[in-house]
Amino acid sequence: MGVTSSSPSGEMSGAVTNAIRQRISQNTVVIYSKTYCPYCTMAKEVFDKLRQPYDLIELDQVQDSEQIQDALGKMTGTRTVPRVFIKGQCIGGGTDTQSLYKQGKLQEMLK
Numbered sequence: 001m002g003v004t005s006s007s008p009s010g011e012m013s014g015a016v017t018n019a020i021r022q023r024i025s026q027n028t029v030v031i032y033s034k035t036y037c038p039y040c041t042m043a044k045e046v047f048d049k050l051r052q053p054y055d056l057i058e059l060d061q062v063q064d065s066e067q068i069q070d071a072l073g074k075m076t077g078t079r080t081v082p083r084v085f086i087k088g089q090c091i092g093g094g095t096d097t098q099s100l101y102k103q104g105k106l107q108e109m110l111k
């Protein structure tokens, strides 16, 4: 994310939040995930089925993951993974993604 760990915490969290905002505004679908998380797999499988590309951040494989999760918690009200964004809006986690898909609402959101 290009953020140094030596930044004061306020500056750091602002930079992390800005980086998330930039990412979700530049990609139709963004998934903040962890490689071993079954709910994350559930969300990824839905978009794979739809052949919908997504920007994927595996938080167990990046630096600053705690700060990113904190920022996601503040932005979306939930700190768990996955955090799934469509067109800049958080649609929730894995169960939410699957439920929206089954109702056909996810497909509508992607149009």
Ligand SMILES: N[C@@H](CCC(=O)N[C@@H](CS)C(=O)NCC(=O)O)C(=O)O
Residues within 6 Å of the ligand: 034, 036, 037, 038, 039, 040, 069, 079, 080, 081, 082, 092, 093, 094, 095, 096
């Ligand atoms: N109901 C949530 C459950 C998500 C959940 O429990 N995720 C776990 C990982 S499998 C989590 O975020 N645990 C805390 C953490 O990894 O920081 C969903 O469907 O997304």
